[in-house]
Amino acid sequence: MFACSDCGKEIHEREIIYLERKPYCKDCYIRRLYEIKKDLLLKNLIKNQYLQDKRLIAAFNEVPLEEFIPKEYVDPNKIYEDIPNLFYYDKPENYRTISAPHMITIMLQGLALKENDDLLILGAKSGYIAALAHILAPKGEIIILEANSEIAKITDDNLKKLNLHDNITVNIKNPLEGMPELGPWQKILVTGAIKQERIHPLLSQLDPKEGVLYAPIGEDFIQIYTQILRIEEEFYGKKQLQVRFTPLMTQVELDELELITDFELLDEFEIKDDPNKVDQTLSKVKEKISIKYASSIFDDIELKPQPKFHVIKEKILDEQREEVLTSLENIEIIIAKLKKEDNIAGCFDFIDDIENQLENLKNFKKDFDIKTKKIQNFLNQIRTCNIVRKELRTENISKSDLIDKEMEIVNKQIEKINELKQLLSSEIERIKKL
Numbered sequence: 001m002f003a004c005s006d007c008g009k010e011i012h013e014r015e016i017i018y019l020e021r022k023p024y025c026k027d028c029y030i031r032r033l034y035e036i037k038k039d040l041l042l043k044n045l046i047k048n049q050y051l052q053d054k055r056l057i058a059a060f061n062e063v064p065l066e067e068f069i070p071k072e073y074v075d076p077n078k079i080y081e082d083i084p085n086l087f088y089y090d091k092p093e094n095y096r097t098i099s100a101p102h103m104i105t106i107m108l109q110g111l112a113l114k115e116n117d118d119l120l121i122l123g124a125k126s127g128y129i130a131a132l133a134h135i136l137a138p139k140g141e142i143i144i145l146e147a148n149s150e151i152a153k154i155t156d157d158n159l160k161k162l163n164l165h166d167n168i169t170v171n172i173k174n175p176l177e178g179m180p181e182l183g184p185w186q187k188i189l190v191t192g193a194i195k196q197e198r199i200h201p202l203l204s205q206l207d208p209k210e211g212v213l214y215a216p217i218g219e220d221f222i223q224i225y226t227q228i229l230r231i232e233e234e235f236y237g238k239k240q241l242q243v244r245f246t247p248l249m250t251q252v253e254l255d256e257l258e259l260i261t262d263f264e265l266l267d268e269f270e271i272k273d274d275p276n277k278v279d280q281t282l283s284k285v286k287e288k289i290s291i292k293y294a295s296s297i298f299d300d301i302e303l304k305p306q307p308k309f310h311v312i313k314e315k316i317l318d319e320q321r322e323e324v325l326t327s328l329e330n331i332e333i334i335i336a337k338l339k340k341e342d343n344i345a346g347c348f349d350f351i352d353d354i355e356n357q358l359e360n361l362k363n364f365k366k367d368f369d370i371k372t373k374k375i376q377n378f379l380n381q382i383r384t385c386n387i388v389r390k391e392l393r394t395e396n397i398s399k400s401d402l403i404d405k406e407m408e409i410v411n412k413q414i415e416k417i418n419e420l421k422q423l424l425s426s427e428i429e430r431i432k433k434l
Contacts, residue, residue: 004028030076034066037080041101044082050105059135060101068098068128068158087126088151096151096246098128099191103243110214110227110240111187112282113137116366118373120145120182120205122175123191123248124155130168131159133189139366141373142168143182145175147249166426169374175248178202181380182373190215192248193223203269206230210281216245228271229278238275317367321431324364327357328428331375332421338382339417347386351379368431371423378420385413 001010006028017029024032042060045051051060066079069087078085084097099107107129113119116139121130124146134142146152152172159165173179176198178188184207190199193216206213211230216223223245227238331354338350358375365372389409392402 006032033076034064034080038065041080041082045102045105048102050102051109053109053136055136056105056108056132059132062135063128063131063162065098065128067162068126068131070154088148088154090150094148096125096148098125104129104132106225106241107189107191107214108133108136110225111189111212113140113187115139116369117186118142119187119189120179120185121189121191122178122194122202124148124151124170125191126151127155127158127164127168127170129189129191130155131162131164134164134167137187138167139369140186141371143179143373143377144168144170145173145177145179146170147173147175166371166423169377171377176201178205180205182376184208184211186211188213188215190248191245192216193218193245194248195219199228200269203228203230203235203271208232212282216243227278227282229281231281235269235271236274236277236281237271238278239273320364320367321434324361324368324370324431325428327361328424328431331357332424332428335417335421335424339414344386344390348383351383351386354379368434370431371427374423375420378416378423381416382413382420385409385416 002013002016002023003010004025005022006024009025009028011023011025015025016023017026018024019029019032019036038060042051042057046057051057065085066074069079069085073086073089080101082100082102084100084103086095086097088096098104111117111119111133113133113136115137117137118140119130119133119137119142121133121142121144124130124144127144130142130144144152144155146155149172152170156165156170159168159170171179175190176194178201179185180201183205185205186207188202188206188211190202190213196217199213199215199217202213202215206228208230213228213230214225215228216225218224221244223243224239225241225243227240229236229238334350334353334357338347338354341347341350355376358372358379361370361375362372364370389406392405392409395402397405
């Protein structure tokens with residue numbers, strides 16, 4: 001018998017796997033192999049000048065790619081190679097891959113994420129890109145729109161497994177519509193091929209204060225990954241590189257979803273081809289990142305007594321914290337009433353009351369990292385349940401069928417109310433500890 005050089009577990013000679021001339025059990029061998037391959041991959045990405053943001057290096061090290069690939073598709077020889085990884089296969093025309101690491105690097109660095117940016121991701125990619133983005137924007141909210149319900153379920157399970165579901169939300173929805181009701185978005189990332197005209201509904205959802213959309217724009221086999229920067233009502237574009245992506249949605253999903261087709265009714269946005277404007281604006285973020293992670297000057301600074309204005313600022317923050325907690329607790333009270341309300345009109349009134357409280361909370365979102373988009377997302381789902389209940393009553397169906405269908409919708413609504421209540425409780429506890 002031999003002992004595994006990592007976990008110390010006794011293993012039979014025929015079960016030993018040697019790596020770096022050391023004996024390992026199978027599990028430790030795989031884990032160590034991934035560590036070696038990941039280290040080599042990152043060194044190559046840095047050497048080839050793809051990977052430049054030190055935060056992203058930390059993110060790659062922290063987030064395990066193998067956890068985002070179902071076991072039946074995991075190939076230890078392909079993990080942490082600079083190639084796409086298959087994570088979903090239904091039929092030849094409906095498969096999905098997690099993009100190659102160099103492509104993910106280009107995507108995330110192209111967004112120039114700041115720590116409190118809210119990010120909308122179109123196309124789930126199993127949740128891996130969103131998990132990396134969360135480390136770059138830990139105080140922001142990330143919402144994924146995915147058309148395929150099976151992929152959405154895989155993604156949500158992956159995020160829950162790594163305790164990321166509080167920070168990242170997955171919605172089964174037509175990605176081409178975006179999510180205007182939760183806008184504005186500081187950043188929007190499109191992870192699949194998209195036609196030029198389909199980006200116009202998304203551009204209007206960008207934050208007018210230097211919001212960025214990053215997308216592989218084009219048809220057929222070749223697209224151009226393009227950065228689009230919004231400053232007020234002006235849009236500036238920078239074409240970066242030719243890529244080959246699968247469509248954002250397959251024909252199977254297109255057939256099942258109601259798409260935006262009346263583009264003539266939507267605003268057309270002129271995108272000025274101005275790479276210098278894009279670079280000049282986004283370089284401000286990159287310079288801050290460089291200073292933050294490359295300089296050790298802070299190690300030499302002697303701490304001095306805080307000026308009086310800090311005391312004033314702390315007092316203001318304390319007052320704001322009380323206001324935030326009051327709004328959150330008011331929402332909790334309204335939710336308790338909403339849960340017991342049978343009358344549809346009454347439910348709508350309570351939802352409106354919650355949204356009024358939420359409008360106040362949005363004023364403090366950045367100071368307290370409040371998950372206002374996630375709260376609003378739950379409210380939208382609860383509102384939808386009541387709209388469906390209302391429409392059911394106008395349909396010509398039997399009373400027993402009506403009761404069954406309405407009970408199903410009510411149970412769904414209660415499930416969402418409970419999830420919202422849990423989110424509020426965790427937000428209240430977190431803010432009390434600040």
